[in-house]
């Protein structure tokens with residue numbers, strides 16, 4: 001790819017400018033670095049950054065606008081009857097880019113389109129060449145200018161510091177902007193959905209069956225978009241998962257932190273953390289293929305009617321998945337309880353378990369609550385296990401032996417397969433996603449607040 | 460004058476029926492020896508001060524006396540420590556009960572993040588010393604009274620103990636130790652985190668507690684040792700160099716090292 005070579009070339013130029021900048025500084029120092037304001041490496045860094053950054057910035061801007069500009073140029077030359085119809089236009093543009101890429105022999109298109117295709121190929125070549133020339137010259141100009149500015153008084157160290165700050169600002173801006181972008185697109189599409197289905201029906205409706213007629217002549221219901229059954233299902237599974245994860249995670253954290261010998265701890269703690277590294281899809285088929293049939297068969301022996309996809313199976317396995325999460329977080333908070341408090345308790349003649357129950361656990365409780373809340377928000381958002389093991393039927397039930405469905409499962413099924421993008425069915429996924437996002441966000445914020453409050457106490 | 464051997468001098472045979480004794484006590488942190496052949500007697504209802512330069516093993520020795528070193532990994536102890544003539548390192552000894560008989564106050568005030576009341580009630584509760592709420596109230600009040608804290612906190616017993624001042628917290632820790640009616644109270648530099656006024660209060664308190672308890676206090680302040688103690692033991696590099704009446708140690712030390720430390724020539 002020419003882009004890869006281009007980036008390599010710029011990187012090479014940066015390395016070269018680092019060398020030159022440094023050499024120049026060394027030459028200026030007359031053998032004593034204390035004659036310089038900054039270390040020679042700072043001058044090297046300074047020239048390297050001025051060589052690379054403007055070129056990269058240019059590349060970014062170029063890539064953002066190149067496509068649009070070229071397309072405008074192509075469209076301008078197309079005949080009126082094509083450009084006036086948006087369907088035809090997108091068809092034409094499609095053919096043009098196929099021809100430009102060297103294919104499209106089988107297409108039956110007008111000669112204007114073929115010509116436009118060749119023109120597009122041409123333009124692309126020119127643009128690529130131009131990009132290379134412009135980028136390299138910008139890099140060289142940056143190198144030359146910064147090289148010339150090097151003097152023994154120049155504050156390269158402070159300059160480099162500032163440049164790095166800008167780089168970091170840009171990176172965090174990218175992270176924040178993409179989050180904001182995702183939230184806004186969720187919000188926008190959800191609003192779209194609420195234009196078709198009333199928010200009250202969505203939030204408080206007791207029935208979920210999103211099947212709607214795609215064509216007017218089909219026999220189908222209007223669809224019901226009541227989210228309550230989904231949230232009940234999610235809650236049920238989360239609850240079961242917590243019943244597994246909280247006691248097991250907590251007690252294993254206490255054992256690891258307070259009782260285990262250092263040797264055992266060194267082996268057992270990483271082993272427990274391996275659980276966190278198992279891909280959720282593995283947990284998923286474990287739940288669906290091993291745990292669910294096991295529960296069904298044993299249920300039958302006991303005379304219970306366990307459906308082959310049950311909330312219990314999904315919840316149990318999800319609980320196992322979350323154990324390392326709960327245990328490592330609560331281990332952290334408990335090990336932060338200062339040693340002086342333990343000593344105080346032991347010094348009064350308390351046993352280990354008394355000390356843990358009466359001193360360490362209460363002191364760590366807010367942090368543990370925070371850890372559990374974070375685990376809950378993870379369980380709520382977990383998808384793979386429930387897709388495979390919990391079922392699709394939107395039953396409104398709290399019986400863990402029956403199949404239930406969760407918010408995440410429904411989002412998956414809504415968007416898998418061919419969909420009309422504008423239908424209420426598809427859009428409801430965004431509304432569900434938004435609601436899920438708000439709930440987990442709320443939980444996370446609350447959990448972090450709780451954890452923070454606890455942290456302050458011992459600082 | 461007869462030649463006095465090191466161990467004969469430190470064993471100080473003059474003390475009759477001591478509350479606690481240490482005999483040929485050696486302690487190792489892993490491979491590092493921190494105490495060498497320490498022989499020391501603790502006299503009942505007196506304050507014994509342990510002094511010496513930093514890192515000489517004062518805290519280590521103090522923690523041997525209620526087996527707090529058991530909570531540290533890799534500690535080996537050789538020798539004997541007795542309480543009322545019974546070896547506290549004996550297999551038959553219940554460490555938990557031992558620590559109820561030998562209370563401890565630490566360098567940094569370490570109240571539990573509970574209410575003032577619950578801090579003092581902690582020991583009596585876990586040891587089942589009381590049968591009713593009234594009895595517990597009674598113990599909490601007398602302990603606070605003994606620690607000279609009652610007047611300051613009696614209206615705020617349900618408030619968190621962490622809201623008290625440093626000096627008050629330390630006296631609360633003393634009250635907490637007193638509440639389980641120990642026979643011996645060990646204090647490891649109890650005033651080092653306190654301002655002079657709080658220090659004076661704690662010293663006054665130690666002097667009052669002497670009539671009911673046997674007290675061993677580690678201090679880095681020689682003035683403090685002189686003010687509160689009746690006997691003083693000087694440690695140096697893990698060895699007990701000299702022990703005797705506080706007056707004698709400060710006015711007429713027998714060992715050159717003690718003299719050097721007391722007159723501030725090293726330390």
Ligand SMILES: Nc1ncnc2c1ncn2[C@@H]1O[C@H](COP(=O)(O)OP(=O)(O)O)[C@@H](O)[C@H]1O
Nearest residue numbers: 488493511512513514515516517518519520531
């Ligand atoms: N927990 C420990 N682990 C290893 N070495 C320790 C530990 N505590 C103290 N020591 C060592 O034992 C020696 C005596 O320490 P310590 O009793 O705290 O002295 P002091 O209280 O007189 O200042 C020091 O050399 C110290 O480094």
Ligand SMILES: [Mg+2]
Nearest residue numbers: 517518519647
């Ligand atoms: Mg010490």
